[in-house]
């Protein structure tokens with residue numbers, strides 16, 4: 332038996348015999364060496380609250396709640412990571428019963444209900460978080476995506492930065508292994524279809540490069556490969572690949588406008604799902620691409636007119652809208668096709684892939 336188990340047994344005997352002062356001293360010893368010892372914290376809170384020993388009763392009870400909420404949160408979070416959203420929801424609900432201000436449980440309920448495809452409940456909890464923290468970009472964006480209020484024309488830079496900074500570490504594993512993500516490979520195949528010969532001297536821009544998955548396939552054609560992205564954490568991972576000649580932190584349209592006539596090829600894989608109205612980005616792309624240059628990109632496809640912000644927090648575009656926006660910016664489409672970009676909740680996510688040229 333370890334020291335604290337033995338001490339706890341002794342304290343229980345002492346308390347039972349009415350020697351609460353000695354018992355409390357032992358509970359305090361246990362908590363000094365093992366602050367998360369729930370049984371000792373509870374026993375101490377009980378006797379302090381009952382006025383049997385001196386001490387701050389509110390602080391003693393708060394210590395119990397803190398230990399319980401923290402361990403329940405850890406169970407909930409693990410369940411959520413493993414897709415056990417029902418267990419996660421029970422844990423987070425229990426936490427809020429104990430401590431209504433436990434913010435991670437509020438956020439956890441939003442995400443777990445979303446994972447459970449209960450979008451109404453997810454909206455309720457994203458809204459609760461957003462009302463508590465009006466400056467929080469992720470919850471505000473999700474309220475716009477799931478609610479019936481006004482929709483932004485694009486995701487804010489802050490939302491994109493926060494979302495991908497949080498997601499960066501798990502991005503490659505989740506996308507490649509769990510979601511069978513293939514947008515960069517599909518864009519590479521499209522590029523080879525329109526540019527089949529041997530090319531190795533291109534100035535290539537990977538717009539919204541993320542962790543650099545497109546760089547893997549497109550490096551071979553590049554005299555210089557440049558990546559631009561809003562998320563510093565994603566960029567760190569792109570840098571670690573040692574594929575890029577330059578990585579720039581910033582918004583892609585501003586970057587492209589600042590670099591007129593510089594690139595032979597722009598690749599944008601799974602980036603325009605954060606931008607609804609494509610006019611500004613495509614006009615900037617037209618400025619940065621050289622005459623005779625190419626742009627290949629993907630969008631999530633929808634059959635509805637135009638584009639919409641979907642419940643996932645991403646935008647989907649109708650292929651006809653994409654073609655029209657590209658044409659308005661000055662591009663000519665060489666090929667466009669639909670294909671599966673990845674999986675989501677076991678269903679294929681249909682995309683539209685296009686290769687444009689500036690003539």
Ligand SMILES: C[S@@+](CC[C@H](N)C(=O)[O-])C[C@H]1O[C@@H](n2cnc3c(N)ncnc32)[C@H](O)[C@@H]1O
Pocket residue numbers: 491492495514515538539540541542543544545559560561562565581582583584599600601602605606
């Ligand atoms: C889903 S990830 C795709 C990353 C990469 N293209 C790939 O296929 O793996 C979307 C990336 O686009 C970036 N992004 C979204 N909107 C952006 C914008 N307006 N300007 C720059 N980067 C943006 C995000 O930070 C994120 O790294």
